[in-house]
Amino acid sequence: MTSQIEPVVRQLQAALERRQFPTEWQQWGTRLLDHLCKPVQVAVMGLPGSGKSTLINMMLGRSVVPRGSWIPVVEIAHGPQERTTYELEDGQCLRCAGGLDAAQMPENAIRARLELTDPGLTRQNFVEIGLQGGFGHQMSMVNWVVQWADIIVWCTEAFEEGEAKLWASVPDEIKDHSFLVLTMADRQMMRGVLQERIEALEPVVSEEFLALYPIATEQAITARCAGQDLNEAMWKSSGGMELFEALMRQVNNGRTADMDQARMLLNRFAPDAGDLVETVVPEPPRAKAAKPAAKSNDEVLSDALELLRSSAGKLLEVQDGQGEPRPEDVLEKCVGIATALSELLQQAGSGDLSLEEVQSDAQESAEMMMLFQLEKDEDAAVDAVTLLLQLKKEIADKVPEEERRIQG
Ligand SMILES: Nc1nc2c(ncn2[C@@H]2O[C@H](COP(=O)(O)OP(=O)(O)OP(=O)(O)O)[C@@H](O)[C@H]2O)c(=O)[nH]1
Numbered sequence: 552m553t554s555q556i557e558p559v560v561r562q563l564q565a566a567l568e569r570r571q572f573p574t575e576w577q578q579w580g581t582r583l584l585d586h587l588c589k590p591v592q593v594a595v596m597g598l599p600g601s602g603k604s605t606l607i608n609m610m611l612g613r614s615v616v617p618r619g620s621w622i623p624v625v626e627i628a629h630g631p632q633e634r635t636t637y638e639l640e641d642g643q644c645l646r647c648a649g650g651l652d653a654a655q656m657p658e659n660a661i662r663a664r665l666e667l668t669d670p671g672l673t674r675q676n677f678v679e680i681g682l683q684g685g686f687g688h689q690m691s692m693v694n695w696v697v698q699w700a701d702i703i704v705w706c707t708e709a710f711e712e713g714e715a716k717l718w719a720s721v722p723d724e725i726k727d728h729s730f731l732v733l734t735m736a737d738r739q740m741m742r743g744v745l746q747e748r749i750e751a752l753e754p755v756v757s758e759e760f761l762a763l764y765p766i767a768t769e770q771a772i773t774a775r776c777a778g779q780d781l782n783e784a785m786w787k788s789s790g791g792m793e794l795f796e797a798l799m800r801q802v803n804n805g806r807t808a809d810m811d812q813a814r815m816l817l818n819r820f821a822p823d824a825g826d827l828v829e830t831v832v833p834e835p836p837r838a839k840a841a842k843p844a845a846k847s848n849d850e851v852l853s854d855a856l857e858l859l860r861s862s863a864g865k866l867l868e869v870q871d872g873q874g875e876p877r878p879e880d881v882l883e884k885c886v887g888i889a890t891a892l893s894e895l896l897q898q899a900g901s902g903d904l905s906l907e908e909v910q911s912d913a914q915e916s917a918e919m920m921m922l923f924q925l926e927k928d929e930d931a932a933v934d935a936v937t938l939l940l941q942l943k944k945e946i947a948d949k950v951p952e953e954e955r956r957i958q959g
């Protein structure tokens with residue numbers, strides 16, 4: 552756990568123990584705590600031989616999953632020392648010091664957990680899942696993975712019909728965080744089929760994945776691991792750099808979102824949680840507060856009204872101009888508007904009670920919107936839009952007549 556996460560985790564724990572959240576948020580708080588306490592779970596899955604182990608080795612910058620490891624589930628996690636635990640068919644566990652060794656794998660192993668001391672693994676785990684057997688068995692593996700994975704990296708050379716069928720059962724919230732990785736890009740390029748495949752997959756990718764990354768993994772490994780220095784040109788041209796950065800970004804985004812939500816829950820329902828678990832060092836007074844406000848309060852209010860007016864029209868826009876707007880898009884825009892509004896209102900000086908009321912309502916709305924965003928459904932989108940409209944009315948009532956006339 553990083554130092555930034557620790558205090559939030561302790562505060563969340565304390566608030567949950569004291570049952571400071573209303574019942575409907577208690578469960579969400581527990582889930583957030585669970586997320587923050589463990590690394591992001593990255594599942595690397597695909598059909599046999601699709602390049603999963605090689606990809607994990609590339610991500611870790613060294614060969615940790617040896618060639619010829621046939622165990623269907625291999626987890627790479629952080630631990631105090633390098634060791635491997637094999638889970639056998641009969642439920643027994645066998646622990647060995649050192650890494651995975653293809654020559655020493657017990658014949659009846661169904662799962663292996665490799666612990667390494669690499670610090671990066673405190674942020675995310677990698678779990679290789681080989682989709683072996685018939686369609687039914689593959690489907691049950693996918694159903695199992697979606698119960699715990701935060702991000703799925705699906706390795707494939709072509710993503711054919713059977714794979715698309717398996718992927719269809721993955722819930723949208725995981726699809727939104729998942730990557731389709733076209734492995735063996737070097738071979739596909741030599742055969743002259745790479746570009747065609749990428750284009751053919753484009754509609755599927757835009758609907759079903761966060762993005763597609765073609766990669767020549769072996770070359771990416773050479774670029775990253777041969778010699779002391781990274782071969783930057785090869786790291787880029789192999790597709791390694793782009794995938795690596797995108798995956799790390801996604802891992803960090805997930806962490807930041809969990810942290811933001813935890814902080815928000817704490818601010819809203821347990822503002823004293825910090826005092827209970829540690830002495831909080833008071834923040835130095837902000838330079839902003841010491842400066843006189845650059846704008847008059849009336850000007851800030853009128854800017855706020857203008858912001859709400861100009862963004863209202865964009866709220867229900869749809870991407871291609873057709874169909875209904877998706878609740879998650881509306882919610883995302885509402886959060887953006889509420890946050891911008893709250894920031895804009897902070898520009899006003901203090902001392903005006905009626906303005907302070909709007910400032911605190913806007914701040915509270917921004918926080919509520921983020922909570923609505925967690926629900927992602929139509930009701931939440933309607934609630935978020937209603938909240939914005941209420942704010943608009945509240946602000947409009949406070950903007951002086953002449954400012955309103957100028958705005959038209
Ligand atoms: N040319 C080329 N070969 C690759 C690439 N990625 C993996 N390979 C090779 O493809 C073979 C299979 O790769 P693995 O990473 O073992 O595939 P896997 O999906 O883990 O396989 P299983 O665990 O057996 O299902 C290995 O011989 C790799 O060296 C690539 O991008 N280009």
Ligand SMILES: [Mg+2]
Nearest residue numbers: 603604620679
């Ligand atoms: Mg493998």
